[in-house]
Amino acid sequence: MSDSQPQKFTIVGGGLGGALMAVYLGQAGYDVEVYEMRPDMRGGNVPGGRSINLALSHRGIVALQRVGLAEDILKTAVPMRGRMIHETNATLTFQRYGKDDTHVIYSVSRGGLNVLLLEAAGRLPNVKLFFNKKCTNVRLDTGVVELLDMKTNEKSTVDGGIVVSADGAFSAVRRPMLKLDRFDYRQDYLKHGFKELVIPPDSQGSFQMAPNALHIWPRKSFMMIALPNEDGSYTCTLFWPFDGPHSFDALQTKEDVARYFQEHFPDAVPLMPTLTEDYFTNPSSSLCTVRCGPWYYRDKVVLLGDAAHAVVPFYGQGMNASFEDVLVLCECIEQYKPDWEKAFRTYYHTRKEHVDILADLAISNFIEMRDHTGSKMFRLKKKTEKLLSQLLPFWYMPLYTMTTHTRMPYGDAIKRAKHQKRVVTMTAITTLVIVVGTILRSLLT
Numbered sequence: 001m002s003d004s005q006p007q008k009f010t011i012v013g014g015g016l017g018g019a020l021m022a023v024y025l026g027q028a029g030y031d032v033e034v035y036e037m038r039p040d041m042r043g044g045n046v047p048g049g050r051s052i053n054l055a056l057s058h059r060g061i062v063a064l065q066r067v068g069l070a071e072d073i074l075k076t077a078v079p080m081r082g083r084m085i086h087e088t089n090a091t092l093t094f095q096r097y098g099k100d101d102t103h104v105i106y107s108v109s110r111g112g113l114n115v116l117l118l119e120a121a122g123r124l125p126n127v128k129l130f131f132n133k134k135c136t137n138v139r140l141d142t143g144v145v146e147l148l149d150m151k152t153n154e155k156s157t158v159d160g161g162i163v164v165s166a167d168g169a170f171s172a173v174r175r176p177m178l179k180l181d182r183f184d185y186r187q188d189y190l191k192h193g194f195k196e197l198v199i200p201p202d203s204q205g206s207f208q209m210a211p212n213a214l215h216i217w218p219r220k221s222f223m224m225i226a227l228p229n230e231d232g233s234y235t236c237t238l239f240w241p242f243d244g245p246h247s248f249d250a251l252q253t254k255e256d257v258a259r260y261f262q263e264h265f266p267d268a269v270p271l272m273p274t275l276t277e278d279y280f281t282n283p284s285s286s287l288c289t290v291r292c293g294p295w296y297y298r299d300k301v302v303l304l305g306d307a308a309h310a311v312v313p314f315y316g317q318g319m320n321a322s323f324e325d326v327l328v329l330c331e332c333i334e335q336y337k338p339d340w341e342k343a344f345r346t347y348y349h350t351r352k353e354h355v356d357i358l359a360d361l362a363i364s365n366f367i368e369m370r371d372h373t374g375s376k377m378f379r380l381k382k383k384t385e386k387l388l389s390q391l392l393p394f395w396y397m398p399l400y401t402m403t404t405h406t407r408m409p410y411g412d413a414i415k416r417a418k419h420q421k422r423v424v425t426m427t428a429i430t431t432l433v434i435v436v437g438t439i440l441r442s443l444l445t
């Protein structure tokens with residue numbers, strides 16, 4: 001490092017993105033301090049997270065590979081080869097994600113992954129981790145971070161050097177930035193929230209459903225999904241409106257829950273022995289999209305992950321995009337240091353357009369998952385996409401493949417998908433016109 005580099009990066013938030021950023025910066029030789037408001041998860045102290053497992057895919061894996069962590073993480077992950085659709089009459093249909101096992105996504109434990117990242121960061125001599133330390137404010141001009149100790153209630157301040165905000169969708173670091181001239185900010189809640197439920201392993205400790213699939217119970221205005229865990233269980237997530245006739249609000253008693261699940265998810269009910277208890281014990285949480293910008297303040301503060309761009313979880317890309325942020329931000333730092341502001345500006349302009357598109361994709365995929373995955377039309381569309389990608393592998397790639405199994409920027413993927421669709425539609429119409437024309441001509445002559 002040159003003398004002009006700062007002595008220190010301060011990362012606020014030791015979640016998925018923050019812990020990975022600490023590993024990147026630590027390996028690059030910077031002094032790093034991480035302040036996390038929750039207790040230390042290492043040593044088995046994993047709290048009940050918002051989402052117990054997550055789908056890890058190509059973008060996240062590449063970011064983990066760069067710091068040598070992908071292999072260890074994938075050892076504990078369960079590969080998912082496609083969607084398993086559960087209809088109300090208990091019919092099952094498996095829809096493979098790609099042509100073969102090169103196109104799988106991985107179900108990973110959120111807590112397990114976070115612990116692994118914190119352990120990797122903690123092994124680096126120049127990275128210091130602090131827990132139970134909540135950031136309450138950042139003085140933007142000086143980079144001073146104000147902290148509250150969650151155990152003792154003591155207040156303190158640290159000179160942050162460069163402050164990296166990795167403190168999630170409701171970021172405290174971002175808060176003072178909202179008062180800056182020309183800082184854009186927008187948050188949109190979905191009418192739907194989510195609740196986690198569980199399908200435990202059977203008495204032999206084995207999976208009760210096909211293990212290598214993401215299970216979906218699409219029911220038009222709502223849905224349930226289940227991802228497998230290494231221990232043979234599944235984490236189910238019910239996505240439902242907060243109020244109305246089909247909503248969290250509508251089920252007030254254990255009998256209501258048992259009746260409703262029997263009607264809409266009959267094949268899942270026998271696999272969920274603690275359903276009614278879990279339903280009332282586990283919280284119903286909201287889902288929010290956050291768009292803001294710019295994601296930096298001079299050479300002092302930079303935002304990443306959900307703090308910069310929270311998206312709803314239906315494309316399985318929030319964490320993957322956070323990990324890709326870390327990768328791109330560190331590439332920019334490497335390229336432009338010690339011009340930190342230029343590094344942050346370039347990172348922001350490289351990412352912003354694309355994560356905005358991801359936010360839109362994630363919302364539209366919710367509609368696709370809950371309304372269409374069970375339909376014949378959807379299956380036909382997926383088969384056609386697969387056929388086209390096999391017949392024309394250098395030209396045609398389904399949108400899902402581009403976003404999930406490549407690092408093509410999200411905006412470029414959607415542009416290419418629209419172009420492919422236009423060409424396929426025009427070709428289909430032209431072929432139809434030629435066929436109909438030929439038939440008519442032969443009838444008339």
Ligand SMILES: Cc1cc2nc3c(=O)[nH]c(=O)nc-3n(C[C@H](O)[C@H](O)[C@H](O)COP(=O)(O)OP(=O)(O)OC[C@H]3O[C@@H](n4cnc5c(N)ncnc54)[C@H](O)[C@@H]3O)c2cc1C
Pocket residue numbers: 012013014015016017018035036037038050051053054055056133134135136166167168169170171172194237304305306307311313315316317318319320321322
């Ligand atoms: C139901 C659900 C399912 C999801 N499924 C997927 C999926 O399958 N695939 C995928 O890629 N993504 C998924 N996501 C999205 C993913 O969880 C997030 O995008 C990802 O966790 C973002 O990482 P992050 O580090 O930016 O934020 P977070 O993981 O939220 O971490 C923020 C950290 O900052 C800490 N913190 C917060 N405030 C402060 C403060 N003031 N001071 C100090 N510390 C603070 C928090 O305790 C936390 O540890 C899902 C999200 C949800 C809600």
